[in-house]
Amino acid sequence: MTIQLVLSVMLVGVAVLIALQRTTARLLRLGVLAVIALGGFFVWVPEATNRVAETFGVGRGADLILYVWVVITLALIVILFLKVAQLSRKLTHLARAIALGNPKLPAHHGRERDGGIR
Amino acid sequence: MPSEFEQQTWVVVPALNEREVIGPCVAELRAVFPNVVVVDDGSRDATGDEALASGAVVVRHPLNLGQGAAIQTGIQFALSRAAGYVATFDADGQHRVEDLKRMLDILVREQLDIVLGSRFLGHAEGMTLGRSTLLRAGVQFTNLTTGVKLTDAHNGLRIMTASAAGRIRIVQDGMAHASEFIAEIGRLGLSVREAPVTIRYSAYSLAKGQKMSNSFRILADLFVGWLLR
Numbered sequence: 001m002t003i004q005l006v007l008s009v010m011l012v013g014v015a016v017l018i019a020l021q022r023t024t025a026r027l028l029r030l031g032v033l034a035v036i037a038l039g040g041f042f043v044w045v046p047e048a049t050n051r052v053a054e055t056f057g058v059g060r061g062a063d064l065i066l067y068v069w070v071v072i073t074l075a076l077i078v079i080l081f082l083k084v085a086q087l088s089r090k091l092t093h094l095a096r097a098i099a100l101g102n103p104k105l106p107a108h109h110g111r112e113r114d115g116g117i118r
Numbered sequence: 119m120p121s122e123f124e125q126q127t128w129v130v131v132p133a134l135n136e137r138e139v140i141g142p143c144v145a146e147l148r149a150v151f152p153n154v155v156v157v158d159d160g161s162r163d164a165t166g167d168e169a170l171a172s173g174a175v176v177v178r179h180p181l182n183l184g185q186g187a188a189i190q191t192g193i194q195f196a197l198s199r200a201a202g203y204v205a206t207f208d209a210d211g212q213h214r215v216e217d218l219k220r221m222l223d224i225l226v227r228e229q230l231d232i233v234l235g236s237r238f239l240g241h242a243e244g245m246t247l248g249r250s251t252l253l254r255a256g257v258q259f260t261n262l263t264t265g266v267k268l269t270d271a272h273n274g275l276r277i278m279t280a281s282a283a284g285r286i287r288i289v290q291d292g293m294a295h296a297s298e299f300i301a302e303i304g305r306l307g308l309s310v311r312e313a314p315v316t317i318r319y320s321a322y323s324l325a326k327g328q329k330m331s332n333s334f335r336i337l338a339d340l341f342v343g344w345l346l347r
Contacts, residue, residue, distance in 0.1 A: 085346055092183055092291055096191045099157070099177040103195065104166065106173045 126202030130192030186295025231308035235275030240314030
């Protein structure tokens with residue numbers, strides 16, 4: 001009973017956070033909320049996971065949830081990794097633009113403020 | 119007096135925390151090549167000021183990005199100044215200006231796209247056996263993965279025409295850019311030759327330079343870069 005209450009409160013908390021994410025696409029938000037609702041159902045009717053597991057050829061519901069969890073976690077790691085790589089490329093472009101926009105010229109070139117140094 | 123070709127050359131010197139050596143390095147270069155751009159890769163010391171005082175143009179990354187990013191920034195700066203030829207040269211004193219001068223002659227005379235320095239055709243003073251073995255293994259790896267046959271794949275001394283410099287795209291911000299350079303040569307079908315050069319390993323350059331364990335990091339970077347292509 002206790003664990004079911006704790007899990008339910010956490011799921012509701014996450015659901016509220018997701019629902020408030022105005023910047024995320026509505027379809028994605030609805031999808032995540034549906035997954036959370038399904039999770040809530042399984043929290044209160046754990047036997048249901050066994051029946052789902054059977055149809056997938058997995059022995060126990062708990063095992064099925066573990067497998068799905070592993071796959072989702074790996075997918076998230078890859079997505080985050082790609083995001084970080086993308087961000088670091090943007091950062092490089094930004095830093096490069098700042099660098100190229102402010103060249104410091106040595107004293108003897110001082111009179112030629114813009115244009116060729118040669 | 120620098121020759122016509124030397125005057126058309128921009129030498130790109132990527133530098134991170136090289137305050138002690140950047141001044142003499144720029145001064146030596148400028149005795150032959152009047153146009154030197156030092157890319158200060160977010161140094162925390164006075165590298166930029168020293169370089170400027172020695173007569174180099176300085177562009178500064180607001181944060182540390184890595185040597186590959188610094189080289190690409192330097193190349194873009196050189197091209198924006200209508201360079202005819204673009205060279206890359208290490209700040210730590212391991213390269214010799216006379217080698218670069220000779221490489222420019224070869225580039226112009228043989229009408230090549232790019233000339234790369236090779237310490238294995240020339241020689242390397244003070245190179246340990248371990249470093250030599252690892253570098254040769256790196257060469258084998260690069261030859262296999264890029265299809266360009268070279269004797270030294272990780273030499274920071276290079277010179278290329280402006281048109282080659284404009285086509286090569288270095289997106290590896292870290293040390294994997296050396297392999298990326300070769301891969302770009304292969305992809306673009308550039309005409310390339312290696313020229314023997316002398317590398318002077320000093321206590322300073324060895325302390326500042328690549329630790330051998332970094333090769334794993336480079337392999338990982340290359341793999342990630344390949345995934346993101």
